[in-house]
Amino acid sequence: MIRVAAVGDVHMAEDARGTLRGAFDRLPEVADVLLLAGDLTRLGTEDELEVLLAELRGATVPRLAVLGNHDFESDRVDALVKLLDRAGVQVLEGDAAVVDVGGETLGVAGTKGFGGGFAGACGSDFGEPEMKAFVGHTRVLADNLRHALASLRTDVRVALTHFAPVKDTLGAERLEIYPFLGSYLLGEAVDAAGADLVVHGHAHDGAEKGVTPGGIPVRNVALPVLKTAYAVYCLNG
Amino acid sequence: MSTWDAQQDGVPTQYVVARVRDALAHDARVAALDLQVRIIGSELFLTGMVSSDRRRDAAEAVVRREVPDLTIHNQLDVLPVDAPSGREEIS
Numbered sequence: 329m330i331r332v333a334a335v336g337d338v339h340m341a342e343d344a345r346g347t348l349r350g351a352f353d354r355l356p357e358v359a360d361v362l363l364l365a366g367d368l369t370r371l372g373t374e375d376e377l378e379v380l381l382a383e384l385r386g387a388t389v390p391r392l393a394v395l396g397n398h399d400f401e402s403d404r405v406d407a408l409v410k411l412l413d414r415a416g417v418q419v420l421e422g423d424a425a426v427v428d429v430g431g432e433t434l435g436v437a438g439t440k441g442f443g444g445g446f447a448g449a450c451g452s453d454f455g456e457p458e459m460k461a462f463v464g465h466t467r468v469l470a471d472n473l474r475h476a477l478a479s480l481r482t483d484v485r486v487a488l489t490h491f492a493p494v495k496d497t498l499g500a501e502r503l504e505i506y507p508f509l510g511s512y513l514l515g516e517a518v519d520a521a522g523a524d525l526v527v528h529g530h531a532h533d534g535a536e537k538g539v540t541p542g543g544i545p546v547r548n549v550a551l552p553v554l555k556t557a558y559a560v561y562c563l564n565g
Numbered sequence: 566m567s568t569w570d571a572q573q574d575g576v577p578t579q580y581v582v583a584r585v586r587d588a589l590a591h592d593a594r595v596a597a598l599d600l601q602v603r604i605i606g607s608e609l610f611l612t613g614m615v616s617s618d619r620r621r622d623a624a625e626a627v628v629r630r631e632v633p634d635l636t637i638h639n640q641l642d643v644l645p646v647d648a649p650s651g652r653e654e655i656s
């Protein structure tokens with residue numbers, strides 16, 4: 329059994345220093361790996377990320393992350409990825425990582441993902457170049473996720489995104505903003521490649537539990553949804 | 566009076582709400598896209614979740630700066646961040 333801890337949308341900054349440390353210190357007792365589902369910071373600055381890395385110091389398990397939209401706000405993505413890498417947090421974007429857990433293997437494929445909406449009520453890459461770029465960005469990231477998932481030959485496979493792959497986990501979010509919360513293209517990619525679990529964040533007013541149209545469990549681990557520092561999911565290969 | 570007709574200094578209320586939400590998104594102390602703002606008459610209700618008391622206070626300050634004449638009800642909650650007490654078996 330592999331125990332996966334996951335949380336997204338911690339939106340860390342100086343004013344929240346110390347709030348997560350206690351829970352992360354206890355994490356190695358209850359989980360084998362930690363997944364961070366994007367929006368690690370409030371404004372995407374190195375200073376904010378340094379605060380999060382200090383919080384994470386006790387979480388001495390393999391740590392994998394995707395970035396979220398907030399992490400792009402200051403246009404410092406390369407610097408953030410370097411900082412994370414130096415601290416031993418592997419950032420996934422269209423690629424995958426394999427973690428050995430007591431002889432079992434966990435494969436995690438990740439992407440930030442993007443919006444566009446859900447089947448039957450979604451944007452199309454049609455018309456203005458801006459609209460094509462918007463939907464096209466999601467399509468590229470979803471394709472990359474599918475290839476990354478399909479490349480995994482592990483006992484357990486998890487897809488990690490920031491944006492939502494299904495509507496199920498949007499809960500009390502307003503219908504009007506669904507296209508900014510996720511895209512069915514991400515769910516379709518996961519269903520095509522197969523996985524044991526999908527973990528995402530971004531939808532703060534969402535619900536924790538959902539399922540893809542193909543029957544794969546989806547969990548929204550945004551901190552405001554969980555109302556705990558992280559959730560722990562146990563997976564059998 | 567419909568929401569559309571409600572006004573603040575001659576500006577339809579929904580535009581005021583949009584302006585306040587935009588300010589909450591762009592103020593570096595808050596940078597929150599998910600806080601809810603509702604204006605009823607001369608009262609503004611601010612709801613949602615933030616990650617610290619300081620961010621809660623900063624959000625109120627941003628709102629007060631944008632709409633100084635309204636009575637502000639800061640009903641923001643600070644997120645609990647304890648370790649989980651259980652776990653889920655995914656099957």
